[in-house]
Amino acid sequence: RSVRMRSFFILGFPGLSPQFHGPVSALLFFxxxxxxxxxxxxLVFVLSERSLQKPTYLVFCHLALNDLTFGTVTLPKIISKYWFDDSLISFYGCFLQMFFVHYLGSVTSFILLVMALDRFVAICVPLRYPVLITNQIISVLCGFAWFIPLSLLITIILQALPLDYCKSNVIAQCYCDHISITSQACGENVKSVQITTLCMAMFCLLLPLAFILFSYVSILVVILKMSNSAGRRKTMSTCTPQIFITCLFYLPRCFVYVANTVGFSFSLGVRIFLILLYSLLPAAVNPIIYCFKTQDIKQALMKRVRTTRIRVIKVSV
Known part of the structure; x- marks a missing residue:
């Protein structure tokens, strides 16, 4: 057996000129x-505003916590690469990052399922909504969303760790992920480990996606059957934030997977950029969608701003 690698080298964006390292690190920091x-x-606004402590917004909190954790796990290392020329990550540190990258992605998928379930019950069986969807039930469902992928990801890590890493120690990515790490492994088991991991990844992505598609198609059918156009618009507006968030997560991933399947290949730099974009864009954009596309949050926010403005005027007078 070969000697176990002590560290990996994060490649980042291949061929990036040193003169752009500063601007890229500043952009990633932003x-x-x-x-x-x-x-x-x-997280703070929803948890401190009593009027927003409803099932829908508790799901938003779980998603916000997930997005915050994902950004914290992935971005500091690639920022330090371009800011401080620190490209090395320890062997076990790389595996730990890989665990969180795939675990948090899987959790997002299941949280989006809970989000779709919430809207499905609210629009398709509205009379049962207060009974079927409570804060307690949503908390339990979100707890399952965090718990279900845990055993799968531990299995993936335990399968990948014993492999013989005898190729390059370069991770052709901005963070450690399963494909980048296992592509540096040798031996007969590598292919079976990659296939097993792919099957688990498809389970975590496609099972929730199947229900999400079913729920939003059902919602669309209910909305189209409404005779009142104002009612249609109002009902549709209650689920547009969830649809935006779901599309941001799934569509770019599906595009990359389909492109690879049909034989459309990207250059390494473009592939890395696309993966970074679809990994981080939802985390950055989701809070904006919550604030501007969710009526209750927008109203609570405007009320808080008006109250603060009145207090400032009173103090100044």
Missing amino acids: VYMSIAIGNIFI
Whole structure:
């Protein structure tokens, strides 16, 4: 057996000229601050505003926590690469990052399922909504969303760790993921480990997606059957934030997977950029969608702003 690698080298964006390292690190730092500020704001605002402590907004909180954690797990290392020329990550540190990258992605998928279930019950069986969807039930369902992928990801890590890593120690990505790590492994078991992992990944992505598609198609059918156009618009507006968020998560992934399946290949730089984009864009954009596309949050936010403005005027007078 070969000697176990002590560390991996994060490649980042291949061929990027050193003169662009500063601007790229500044851009990534701005993205991270946007993710951190936006999602912390949603968590604090929803949890401190009693009128927003409803099932729908508790799901938003779980998603915000997930997005915040994902940004914190992935971005600091790639920022330090371009800011401080620190490209090395320890062997076990890389596996830990890989675990969180795939675990948090899987959790997002299941949280989006809970989000779709919430809207499905609210629109398709509205009279049963207060009984079927309560804060307690949503908390339990979101707890399952965090718990279900855990055993799968532990299995994936335990399968990948014993492999013989005898190729390059370069991770052709901005963070450690399963494909980048196992592509540096040798031996007969590598292919079976990759196939097993692919099957688990498809389970975590496609099972929730199947229900999400079913629920939103059912919602669309109910909306189209409504005779009142104002009622149609109002009902549709209650689920547009969830549809936006779901599309941001699934559509770019499906595009990349389908493109690879039909034989359309991207250059390494473009592939890395696309993966980084679809991994981080939802985390940065979701808080904006919550605030501007969700009527209750928008109204609560405007009320808080007006109250603060009145207090400032009174103090100044």
